[in-house]
Amino acid sequence: MQPLLEVEDLRAHFFMRDAVVKAVDGVSFEIQPGEIVGLAGESGCGKTVTTQCILRVLPVPGRIVSGDIRLKRQSLLALSKEEMRQIRGRRISIVLQDALAALNPVIPTGEQVADVFRAHNTVTWKEAWKRAVDVMRSVGIPEPETRAKHFAHEFSGGMQQRTVIGAALACGPDLIVADEPTTALDVTIQMQILNLLKDAQQKLGSSVLYISHDLANIARICERVMIMYAGEIVEIASTHDLYHNPLHPYTQGLLACIPPLGGKPSYYLPAIPGRPPDPLSYPPGCRFGPRCAEAKEQCGFERPPLRSVGGGRYVRCLED
Secondary structure (H helix, E strand, C coil), X not given: CCCCEEXXXXXXXXXXXXXXXXXXXXXXXXXXXXXXXXXXXXXXXCHHXXXXXXXXXXXXXXXXXXXXXXXXXXXXXXXXXXHHHHHECCCEEEECCCHHHHXXXXXXXXXXXXXXXXXXXXXXXXXXXXHHHHHHHHCCCCCHHHHCCCCHHHCCHHHHHHHHHHHHHCCCCCEEEEECCCCCCCHHHHHHHHHHHHHHXXXXXXXXXXXXXXXXXXXXXXXXXXXXXXXXXXXXXXHHHHHHCCCCHHHHHHHHCCCCCCCCCCCCCCCCCCCCCCCCCCCCCCCCHHHCCCCCHHHHCCCCCCEEEECCEEECCCCC
């Protein structure tokens, strides 16, 4: 099957006055049509910068220095600003983690959803408004005809996120990028948002890149998972394989940090020792090496490639 999205050896650096921050450093992956893929890792590992590169909205002083991003084999990096503007919202949409910040506080929510239709379709304002109300109804907003006239601050956190999801789904995109969409929501609302994303993906046939540091939510919604550390992908596997048999020591550490349910109570919560490397000066070898209990001498000077281990699994670790 031809991949929907191909990211090949992507490198995005931030050029500061006295240094270069390698936020994304050699990232490669594919997303198939209709697939939900998770991208996980601790804060600062490069998850959000990767999505900014896909959407071509990397802020200054960031710059994509090499690699390619292809949507249905069309290079997004070769498109003009105007061509890319037509891609955003219509073929690739994004759901941000802070819904209130994503919504304009002085424009009614329904009008903001209608603007998406107006930007990518030749429709009248009356038709765009009608379709916006229909979209808000489809994502579970009660009394959408009335609620569409309300402002974002009049909505609860869950309803704000539903509105943002509705705007993202408005034009039936090929790819939905969900960047930690359940942050700051309580557990019940988180489940509703996850179910909403999954239902929308099934109805539209869209692919979803679901970004989070919450491994439990990723397990609920994703078919495959990519683990990111210090600007690199360190493991790719199906959700079942990754959670039942993690291969990379960093993945093993992340899963070990999840508090177990049941059993004897414990006052000890496992943690990965040390801290991530400084992106201004990554170690020459394995970037997880200084924190790895299984590190060998060669891990200190030999940078491991992301290698295939069969069954669609990839791991960035030196072979035994």
